Amino acid sequence: MAERLVVIGGDAAGMSAASQARDRRGPDDLRIVAFEKGGHASYSACGIPYLVGGEVTDVKDLITRRPEVFRDELAIDLRLDSEVVEIDLGRRAVSVRDHQGGGPYWEPFDQLVVATGAVPSRPDLPGADAEGVYGVQTLDDGIALLRALEEKPRRAVVIGAGYIGLEMAEALVRRGLKVSLIDAAEQPMSTLDPDMGALVADALRGLGVEVFLGERIEGFAESGGLVTAALTENRTLPADLVVLGLGTRPNSALAEASGIPVGETSGIRTDRRMRTPVEGVWAAGDCVETFHLVSQRPVAIALGTHANKQGRAAGINIGGGYATFPGVIGTAVSKICEYEVARTGLTTAGAAEAGFETAEEIVESTTRAGYYPGARQIKIKMIADRRTGRLLGAQIVGQEGAAKRIDALAVAIWHEMTVEDMTGLDLSYAPPFAPVWDPVLIAARKAAKRVDQLNRED
Missing domain, CATH: 3.50.50.60 (FAD/NAD(P)-binding domain)
Structure with a gap:
């Protein structure tokens, strides 16, 4: 049998x-x-925001x-x-x-x-079960939101500034809605350090999203069972629909x-x-x-x-074979407006919580040779162990051609490379794809210098 x-x-x-x-x-x-x-x-x-x-x-x-x-x-x-x-x-x-x-x-x-x-985190707040309040986790959720958009809503409020919240805010702007974004944190994307998250907030504002950071959602107003507004500790934001992006x-x-x-x-x-x-x-x-x-x-x-x-x-x-899943380092990438956002490893706060003392560097460069048409801005942050120089985490915010550089950094973290090791990586170069010194190499070189400086000070 x-x-x-x-x-x-x-x-x-x-x-x-x-x-x-x-x-x-x-x-x-x-x-x-x-x-x-x-x-x-x-x-x-992951394609649901692009469907919406x-x-x-x-x-x-x-x-x-x-x-x-x-x-x-x-x-x-x-x-x-x-x-x-x-x-x-x-x-x-x-x-x-x-x-x-x-x-x-x-x-x-x-x-x-x-x-x-x-499952999406759903706040236990007044009005949270009103019609027009959507979580977006499954394809059925995405289809339900698409049907709501057929009713031509004019105003939307997105709760939460993580990956899903930000992607949904952009999607709704593309659909022609007036969009407000609320998050209790001071900067969007808790998986980024605040200095990098601030760049994402600026990009959202540039898209026309009203961004309210450092504000907690306290409930939702409704009429006849339909949501009419999102209520924070500071304001009332009219809404024809609400999207929950509070994580899972x-x-x-x-x-x-x-x-x-x-x-x-x-x-x-x-x-x-x-x-x-x-x-x-x-x-x-x-x-x-x-x-x-x-x-x-x-x-x-x-x-x-x-x-x-x-x-x-x-x-x-x-099936009778042998396979393992060794673990994760938290590599993720997303597109927010014209910006590409990526991260891997630990944030500064995450590294401190794990017991590391860190050395950090942020560099600004371009995705292609500066003279080549279409060169875009890129900012890379590297977080290294202060004592050993081991790369602990990295974050990228930039325009077209920026984000996939996170893969080289993820490989470095996976194999426990130091930032000094990384300065010698044989990365590809041609003007349409990178400056002669790729931003990853520039960041590694400056991070290695920072580690050396801190060790000399001890």
């Missing part, structure tokens, strides 16, 4: 795990059933694999609109509610993959209720092979707790890159 694998979650981690397991074990050996509570599976959640903004014009363009591909070509029984509401570890079964009207029913498993993703948290409640252990970040605990402490139960994606290779601490970071890699590792192992 074929072994039964049940996968909870039909997006990046879950379907990567299912596909990899199928690649190694045929349907006569392993039956795979995947449950997705929404109406879509295997899609690019109009750069992507068809929802289908965000779907990586159609459901029939999983069912017909991979023999994976993918069931959409099917929500797992309970995991019974003793019974080795999950309870499923069919949103089309069927169930609930029990589905048995021998092996289980929990890939329930993350691991969607681990289902697993925790069943007895699957979660960690201090509320993410599900796994080992490097994505096994939970429960025999035969695996977890992957935004619902898990992972390990930061620089701070050496547990973290929960919701990114599709991690989810795909973790799902792949789980699937390979279920």
Whole structure:
């Protein structure tokens, strides 16, 4: 009799795990059933702001694999609109509610993959449940927001200045709305240092977004169940719709209720092979707790890159192979207005919290040779260990051609290079792509000099 694998979650981690397991074990050996509570599976959640903004014009363009591909070509029984509401570890079964009207029913498993993703943080404030207040986490959320835009709203308020909040603010401006952005922090993007975040705030203002920093949201006004305004401690901002961009948290409640252990970040605990402490139960994606290779601490970071890699590792192992997910360093990139924003490793505050004393340098340069048409500004910040010179973190804010330089810095951090090591990197050069001294090399050289100076002062 074929072994039964049940996968909870039909997006990046879950379907990567299912596909990899199928690649190694045929349907006569392993039956795979995947449950997705929404109406879509295997899609690019990162593309939702561009769908809302109009750069992507068809929802289908965000779907990586159609459901029939999983069912017909991979023999994976993918069931959409099917929500797992309970995991019974003793019974080795999950309870499923069919949103089309069927169930609930029990589905048995021998092996289980929990890939329930993350849930948006939703404030417990007056009016937060009013119609017109949207979280944007799933493709269904994005479609719901698109439908709201068909009603021709004029004013929008975005709560939260992280990646999602900023991308959604830009998307709504592109749709012709008057947009206000609220965040309790003094600068946007807590994953950047304040001096780099200030550049992002300036870019938003240049786009026409009203930016209110250092203000807390206190609630929402509504009329007839519809949101009419966002209320801060200082002002009332009229709104036809509100988008919540307050970040996410691991969607681990289902697993925790069943007895699957979660960690201090509320993410599900796994080992490097994505096994939970429960025999035969695996977890992957935004619902898990992972390990930061620089701070050496547990973290929960919701990114599709991690989810795909973790799902792949789980699937390979279920299929009888061997794969691990070693951890993360927090590399991320985004486009905010005309600016490209990227970061990797630790911020200054994160490095201090992890016990490092730091040396920091910021350099300004151009993305191409200064004389070459189309050269754009770039600012790079490097954060190094004051004693050893090891690169701990880096941030980039710049215009076209800036952000992908973060990959070279991520590789350097991954391999624990010092900033002095980096000064000799053999990076490419041609006027259309970089100055003769690439900004990464300039920043490394100045950071190395700063480390040397601080050590001489001791």
